[in-house]
Every structure is written in structure tokens, then in C-alpha cells.
Amino acid sequence: MMDLFSTEKTIFNLPQAELIYFPQFYTQMEASSFFHTLMEQTLWQQDQITLFGKTHKQPRLTALYAETNRPYSYSGITMTPHPFNDILLKIKQDVEAISKHTFNSVLLNLYRDGNDSNGWHADNEKELGSNPVIASVSFGATRNFKFKHRTLKQENHKLELKHGSLLLMKGEMQKYWLHQIPKTLKPTEKRINLTFRYIA
Numbered sequence: 525m526m527d528l529f530s531t532e533k534t535i536f537n538l539p540q541a542e543l544i545y546f547p548q549f550y551t552q553m554e555a556s557s558f559f560h561t562l563m564e565q566t567l568w569q570q571d572q573i574t575l576f577g578k579t580h581k582q583p584r585l586t587a588l589y590a591e592t593n594r595p596y597s598y599s600g601i602t603m604t605p606h607p608f609n610d611i612l613l614k615i616k617q618d619v620e621a622i623s624k625h626t627f628n629s630v631l632l633n634l635y636r637d638g639n640d641s642n643g644w645h646a647d648n649e650k651e652l653g654s655n656p657v658i659a660s661v662s663f664g665a666t667r668n669f670k671f672k673h674r675t676l677k678q679e680n681h682k683l684e685l686k687h688g689s690l691l692l693m694k695g696e697m698q699k700y701w702l703h704q705i706p707k708t709l710k711p712t713e714k715r716i717n718l719t720f721r722y723i724a
């Protein structure tokens with residue numbers, strides 16, 4: 525049988541992190557089909573976040589899907605997951621096959637345009653355990669993923685996350701590094717990102 529996804533990959537050599545990028549995890553055709561289905565089927569919501577005592581709307585839409593209905597909290601938001609659907613299960617299986625890890629939840633982000641963003645953070649909630657493997661799949665517009673080491677100031681990088689790509693974050697990345705999707709002034713179409721996680 526023919527492989528539907530390409531295993532062509534770039535491994536970044538970074539201190540205290542393992543980052544592996546598969547630019548064409550899915551073909552452009554498959555990726556476009558996933559994008560449209562996820563756009564329509566996902567139960568998107570926009571949460572309020574409190575930062576420095578002020579309440580704002582989160583600058584993107586999100587949705588959480590998981591195998592259990594236990595609530596998950598991050599950045600002061602508690603989300604109640606929806607059960608996995610067929611398309612999310614299919615992507616989860618593909619990502620599990622290539623990463624040789626098991627995931628039980630996925631957080632989806634919808635960046636509606638260049639004004640939507642995701643600020644500097646690490647995915648270091650204690651339910652994720654000490655060195656979590658996080659699999660990040662992107663569909664739609666290309667956006668810059670920026671990542672920087674918390675203390676080694678010269679370690680400041682960016683990667684363009686493309687339509688149909690997979691980025692695996694492993695090792696001590698969530699302990700020693702921060703990442704973000706900054707706003708952009710360039711006219712930018714919608715982008716959907718899925719981060720698969722194992723929540724204990």
C-alpha cells in the first residue's frame with residue numbers, strides 16, 4: 525500500500541530540546557480536505573483569559589477533544605473536552621504511528637487572520653508529566669512558530685509551519701524553552717493547529 529504521508533523530516537539540533545519537523549506530513553490535497561472538515565465540524569469557542577488582573581477575549585478560537593471528559597486547565601482557563609470524532613481519530617492515529625507515542629487529547633486552535641496569535645508559553649501543565657511529547661499538526665495559512673530558550677539568550681529561532689506539516693516537540697523543550705505564534709501584519713488567511721497531548 526502507498527504511504528499517504530511523507531516521512532521527510534528535519535531534526536533541529538538544540539540544547540535541552542528535541543524538535544523534529546515533517547514539512548509534508550500530509551499531501552496538499554489531504555491537508556486541504558482536513559482543513560475544510562475541521563473548520564466545519566469543530567465546536568470552536570472563544571474563551572476569556574485573565575492576564576495581569578485584566579480580562580480579555582483569547583486572540584483565537586479553541587476546542588478541546590479527549591478520550592475522557594475530565595476538565596483540563598491551562599493559562600487560567602478550564603476546558604471541558606468533547607469526545608473524539610472520526611477525523612480527529614484518523615489524524616491521531618497517523619501522528620501516533622510516526623511518533624511512536626500515544627495521545628489521548630487534542631487542543632485545536634483557529635487563527636482567523638494575522639491578528640490572532642498565541643503568546644509566549646510552555647506546555648508544562650503538571651498533567652502532561654515531566655518531558656511531554658507534543659505533536660503539532662498545521663493546516664491552512666503558513667504562520668511563524670517562534671521559540672526561545674529561557675536563559676540562553678542566543679537561542680532564539682523561528683520556523684514556518686506549513687499546510688499539512690507536523691512538528692514534534694520532545695525532550696526537555698517544555699521545561700527550558702518557550703514558544704509562540706506572533707501576530708503578523710501580512711494579510712493572512714485562516715490557520716488551524718492541532719496539538720496532540722497525553723494528559724494523565
Ligand SMILES: O=C(O)CCC(=O)C(=O)O
Pocket residue numbers: 631633642647660662669685703705717719
Ligand atoms: O499554533 C501553534 O502552532 C502552536 C499552538 C500551541 O503552542 C499550543 O496550543 O499550545
Ligand SMILES: [Fe+2]
Pocket residue numbers: 645646647703
Ligand atoms: Fe504550546
